Amino acid sequence: MATLKIHGLSPSTFTRTVRLACHEKGVDYEMVDAMPNTIGALNPFGKIPAITHGELTLYESIAILRYLERVFPGPKLWPDDVAAAAVCDQWASAVADSLVNAALRYFAARAGFLPVPAEMAQKYLAKTADVLPVFDRQLGQHRFLAGDSLTVADLYLYPLYAYFPDVAELKAIADQAPNVNRWAREMAGRPSAVATEPSFRPQIAA
Known part of the structure; x- marks a missing residue:
């Protein structure tokens, strides 16, 4: 092939x-x-x-x-059950929409990749503070984001959340999300996460 x-x-x-x-x-x-x-x-x-x-x-x-x-064969990224697969899609979409349009935009603004006024960056930060608790509540009920097995939803959330510790304001929000942090520690230990650790990380101004 x-x-x-x-x-x-x-x-x-x-x-x-x-x-x-x-x-x-x-x-x-x-x-x-x-x-x-x-x-x-x-x-x-x-x-x-x-x-x-x-x-x-x-x-x-x-x-x-x-x-x-x-x-490709190998472990499934979506459950076979239709309802469970829909929940997986729901959470993957929630990351790609609600969290990306808040946290990733704030990160990009801080890194200089997204030139926006300071008040707009603060709106992204405030939105992150509103959105992350939703994920924390979900992960308080399940081992992984869409249930008790890893799915594509986790693969959307982890690369973004892995940057939260790099920015003091995002880290402060993350410190209030114990269930997400428990999940993130488990994700960080997976061979896939270790193998895909970025070769460099954007520099964030202090």
Whole structure:
């Protein structure tokens, strides 16, 4: 079978989500470094990651993950039960929408990747403080985000939450989320998380 290639950067949260999925399922891949807005031939929207697999080119992380699930054997990232799979999709979407549009935007603003007024950055931070407790309550009831087994939902949350300790304001919010922190410690010890640790981390101004 042709080699799967992941085009992206190791610090990218969505790139790491795809890489985590490959490691959890035992899928071999080649990492091809690619900056956002430089991969127009693979993704007309310029975002990372994208994959190539033989004649197939695919972008958007959820489409990539669904493809990996359908094509490759190994542990399932979605439950077989329809209702449980829907809950998994619900939480994956909650990360990709509510938490990314709060915490990741604040992180990007602090790192200088997203030039926004200070008041807008503060809105992102306030939204993070509103959103993270929802995840904490869920993880107070279950070992993993969508239930008692690891799913794709966890692979969306972990790369983003792993950056919270790098920013004092995000860490302060995380310190109030004991259930997320319990989950994050378990996730950090998984071989997939160790293997996909970013080769460098964005520098955040003090």
